[in-house]
Amino acid sequence: MSLQVPPKTRLEAIRLSALECTQCSLADGRNQVVFGGGDPSAGLMLIGEAPGAAEDLQGEPFVGRSGELLWQLLADVGIAREMIYITNIVKCRPPENRDPKRVEIAACATWLDRQLQLIQPRVVCTLGNFATRRIRGDQTGIMSLRGRQEKMMLSGYPTTLYPLLHPAAALRSTRNLKFMREDIARLPQILSDPHSG
Ligand code: SF4
Numbered sequence: 001m002s003l004q005v006p007p008k009t010r011l012e013a014i015r016l017s018a019l020e021c022t023q024c025s026l027a028d029g030r031n032q033v034v035f036g037g038g039d040p041s042a043g044l045m046l047i048g049e050a051p052g053a054a055e056d057l058q059g060e061p062f063v064g065r066s067g068e069l070l071w072q073l074l075a076d077v078g079i080a081r082e083m084i085y086i087t088n089i090v091k092c093r094p095p096e097n098r099d100p101k102r103v104e105i106a107a108c109a110t111w112l113d114r115q116l117q118l119i120q121p122r123v124v125c126t127l128g129n130f131a132t133r134r135i136r137g138d139q140t141g142i143m144s145l146r147g148r149q150e151k152m153m154l155s156g157y158p159t160t161l162y163p164l165l166h167p168a169a170a171l172r173s174t175r176n177l178k179f180m181r182e183d184i185a186r187l188p189q190i191l192s193d194p195h196s197g
Pocket of ligand 1: 018021022023024025026027033090091092104107108109111
């Protein structure tokens, strides 16, 4: 496809290709590929781990209990869903909601990389260990990184990475919920900072 084609149109073409993807064994058990969604010209991109049961049925990311909590915490600080593009590092549901395997994350990297190239978000929030490790390319744990800004080049563009806990972790622990609420409270300031990105 020509470079003259608008990013939004190119992203839609990539989404349609991804819906047919069988590059890893997660294709066998899925109902559908959950590519991601939201505003492709958004300054903020959220990246989670993998679709769960509700997402697999509805075809949209973060529509289950974790998603409800995430959207509420963001709304509490004035960030609406329409201001965000959201996706996962793997686009198909792992069986029994197990962790995604390294080989699956690697197979699915091509889709996430293309999303990043076209959206070029100024701020990326990874949600939890798997997404944070995938983006940073090392094994540092989320508890050391949550709520810390880090400038980096992502798919060739400058981005501010701001890792958050995964909302599923916040559902399991009031301490994690407190951390997540505190970290999200700083997001509006990071988004309004002209030096972010
Ligand atoms: S998880 Fe990703 S690589 Fe694997 S089948 Fe689904 S879209 Fe393809």
